[in-house]
C-alpha cells in the first residue's frame with residue numbers, strides 16, 4: 277500500500293472514531309436518547325415504510341399525542357443543516373415548513389447512535405388517505421375536491437419555501453377525522469426546490485413522471501404536478517392509473533386514460549392536464565388552483581364525512597389491535613434490524629411503493645404498446661395506521677360530536693336534492709349511525725378501546 281493511500285485511510289479511521297465519540301457523548305446531550313425518554317413515552321407502532329418505523333407516543337408533560345419516526349442513519353441519503361447542525365434533510369425540510377398549515381408539525385428531534393428520532397404532531401383521531409380511500413373504495417368528487425384542494429395548497433406553500441416533497445401519495449397524507457384537515461407527512465425524500473433538473477429520485481415509482489424513466493431527469497414542480505394527477509386519479513377511481521413504468525411511459529399513446537368510476541368531464545380534464553406526458557405542457561400548480569373543478573365550493577367536513585361509507589371494518593379491526601408498549605431503545609434496535617433484513621430481501625423495481633435513486637433502463641423494457649388491461653384495485657401499502665388512543669383527546673372528539681351539523685352553511689354548488697338529503701339526514705337524525713359514517717366508526721372504535729382499557733385497569737388486582 278502506498279504512503280498517500282495509507283495516510284488517507286488513517287485519516288478516515290480517525291474521523292470515523294471522532295464521529296463515534298460524538299455520538300456516544302450525544303447520548304448525554306440535550307438531543308440524546310436519555311432526554312427523549314424523559315420527555316416522551318412510546319406506546320406502540322403506528323406505521324412503517326421503506327425507510328423507518330413510526331411509533332405512537334405521548335409527550336409526558338401534557339399527554340399530547342405525538343408520532344415518533346425512527347430514521348436509520350444508514351438510510352439517510354441527503355443531509356441538510358439546521359442551526360448549524362448536520363441533520364437528515366427530512367428534519368431540515370420539516371423545520372422549513374413549520375408555518376405551513378398542511379404540513380405535519382415537527383415538535384422535536386433527537387440523535388441516537390443508530391439514527392434519529394423525529395417527533396411530530398399526531399392528529400387524533402386520524403387516518404391516512406390510503407386507508408380512507410380503501411375504506412370508501414373510491415371517493416366521491418366532493419370529498420376528493422375537499423381533500424385535494426388542501427393538498428395542492430400545501431404543495432404550493434412548500435414550494436414557496438423552496439421545499440420539494442418528492443413523495444406525494446395517499447399514504448403520505450394524514451386526515452384529521454375531527455376537522456377534516458390534512459397533514460402532509462414523510463419528508464424522507466424531500467429536497468430543496470431548484471429550477472434546474474434533478475438527476476436523483478427516492479420517491480415512489482408509480483407516482484413518478486415518464487421523463488424520469490426515459491431521461492433520468494425531471495423538474496421539481498412539474499414532477500410534483502404529475503404525482504398530484506396520479507393521486508387525484510387514484511382517489512376518484514380507487515386504483516392507480518399506471519401499473520408499471522412501461523404504462524407510465526406509453527399510456528399517452530393509447531388515447532385518453534380509462535376511468536373506472538363515473539367521473540365528471542371537469543375532473544377528467546384536470547387529471548389529464550396533470551398527467552400530460554410532456555412536462556412543458558403539463559399544467560402548473562397555479563393552474564390547478566384555477567381549474568374549474570377545483571374552484572367549485574365544497575361542503576363542510578361534517579356534511580362530507582356524514583356521507584362516507586362503512587367499509588372500514590377490516591382496517592379498523594386491524595388497527596384496534598394494541599401493540600405492546602415498548603422498551604423503547606431495544607425495540608427500535610430490533611425493529612431496525614428486522615426492517616433492514618426485509619429491505620435487503622425485497623425487489624422493489626416495479627412495486628407500487630418501490631423507491632429508488634436510479635431510473636431503470638425503461639427503453640430496454642419497452643415492448644410494443646398493447647392496450648392496458650384494467651389495473652386492479654389497491655389492497656396493500658407500505659405502512660399501516662393504528663388509530664391512536666388517548667383519554668384526554670376523547671374529550672376533543674366528544675365536544676366535536678356535539679357540534680351541530682345543521683349549523684354548517686349549505687354548499688352553493690350542491691344539487692338541490694343532494695343538499696336536502698344530506699341536511700335532512702343531519703337534522704332529522706342528529707348523528708348518522710356509526711354504520712353510515714366512516715369517521716364516526718373510527719371515533720367510536722377509538723373511544724371504545726379507551727373504555728376497555730380503563731375497565732381492564734380497574735379490574736386488575738391492586739398490587
Ligand SMILES: Nc1ncnc2c1ncn2[C@@H]1O[C@H](COP(=O)(O)OP(=O)(O)OP(=O)(O)O)[C@@H](O)[C@H]1O
Pocket residue numbers: 322323324325326327328329330343345380396397398399402404443447448450461462463464629658659660661
Ligand atoms: N405524524 C403522524 N401522524 C399520524 N400518522 C403518521 C404520522 N407519521 C407517520 N404516520 C403513519 O405512519 C406511516 C409511515 O410513515 P412515513 O411515511 O413517514 O414512513 P416511511 O418509512 O418514510 O414510509 P415510506 O416508505 O412510505 O416513505 C404513514 O403512512 C402514516 O400512516
